[in-house]
Amino acid sequence: MNLFTRLKEGLSKTRSQITSIVGSDSNFGEEFYESLEEAMISADIGLELSLEIIDRLKFEINSLKIDSVHEAYTIFKQMLAKDLDVIKMPEEFPPKPWVTMVVGVNGVGKTTTIGKMAHELRQSGKKVMLGAADTFRAGAIEQLRIWAQRTESQFVSQHEGADAASVAFDSIEAAKARDTDVLLLDTAGRLHTKVNLMNELQKIVKVIRRNTPHAPNEILLVVDATTGQNALKQAKVFNDILGITGLIITKLDGTAKGGVALALTKTFGIPIRKIGVGEGLDDLQDFDPMDYVNAMFGDI
Template sequence: MPQEQEEEGKKKRGFFGKLVKGLTKTRNNILGGVDQVLSSFTKIDEDFYEELEEALIVADLGVNTAMTIIEDLREKVKENKIKDTAGVRELLMEELKELMKNEDDLYEFTEKKSVVLVIGVNGVGKTTTIGKLANQYKQKGKKVILAAADTFRAAAIDQLAEWSNRAGVELISQQENSDPGAVVFDAVQAAKAREADLLICDTAGRLHNKKNLMEELRKIFKIINREYPEAHKEVLLVLDSTTGQNALQQAKQFKDIADITGIVLTKLDGTAKGGIAVAIQTELNIPVKYIGVGEGIDDMQQFNSEEFVSALFEE
């Protein structure tokens, strides 16, 4: 096995270990309730399904998602003629994997010249996410440029500058309070001139002032489409998983503003609310593309539904 593949394998195993550890609180939250229901019922009846649904709702999967899961479980229990509750646990795992399954072409933007717009409210780990992505793709031999288009917060520009230094990538920025559109314009020209593989743009996260944010994003999209029509466009929404159902509400609001192509879920390691990942993917039909389980530069990886569910059930 070539050394590169071996290294990659080690990294993956390392990340899976972190995932299992990081999802401890979520696992206890989801499985604690689920296993309690499974062990306290001997037969599969209406009461059983009701209790199980409640356990899923409590575990931050949300009402709609819990109802969807229970409906599917009923069908499959009938189909497979399952009589004992232990068999339901297996089915639940399969059901979650199915719900979380992503298409194969989700990361095509990393294979072609792309502009990645990163959106999300302040404090969710947006700038850190950009730094980690930049670092990851730089390590893979990609030419990455960052654009500091969140000109509203002085700290955002400084923070991004720090990450660009750490990752060893170029940053295009202007003064605080300058026009975000102008920053993106400059960054697009730089990306084209230097033949960058990825241009990653930070944006302001003022959801309470939705109208301004919409205008700002619309202007940014217009500039990118006009100046760089051939680039693949990606819009990643960063959500803080510790906020649970609130993250789902944010996602709904941002979905009204922008055409989101993927979700980045941060801070999964410190929360019992990781079940929100299932709710977001199921209810909004937006794929979770990256998850973060720690502070380290390598603690964010592409999302893998098999691994996520296996880590939840500690298989």
């Protein structure tokens, strides 16, 4: 299901609320801005950013001398889309193997996302390998193995409790030996507040770089769309320690609007690479800023 069609089928109280104000197309005042503010906060965009956006919007509307609510609303959405649109795209795969490491807190959907990414890459004819560097959570290795089978990807693992950096190292060496195009490395979910576990991530990267300086080419942070303002703290710590190159927003098929993504791109300037909109193999989609905004607030 496309994010955009989901929007049309699903939600949304906020949409109808705004629509009713916008639809009336009378002269707009505080009521208009208040409903936008409420809609943004309810979407997890966060208070500070919401207020800041309102300020910018007011300025824009005044300087452009706009008097139709409809137009104002379009400007509002364009503004959000611009905030979401961070372009940094190393889309080619020149160095071989291209190594993508996937990190995040517990339960955001890292392993499932890797499965979907593997599927997408396989569809485009790439040789893919999955490396099971989540050696901590019970059943994690098995879970990734199943995804490797489903997507006909190669698979490298050690036993549960093994050193994650050693699995990462093995995976890259295997990927080189087997002429793999893309290696996707799964890591254990960890709360960003656990110093030891964050150090472990740093160690994984260090071990990888020692032998393969170009890797990891991408370090993707997976963020659950249901997450509130804590996502900013997560991103800050992960980014400080690893240098995150991209975001993946998952679980957008629920009722959570994923507004925290906006706060993330705005604060850290990290691009959103993919969005997860379902549990199926094909439910990992490219990110389009305007689609995303429309899904949050509706298309009128």
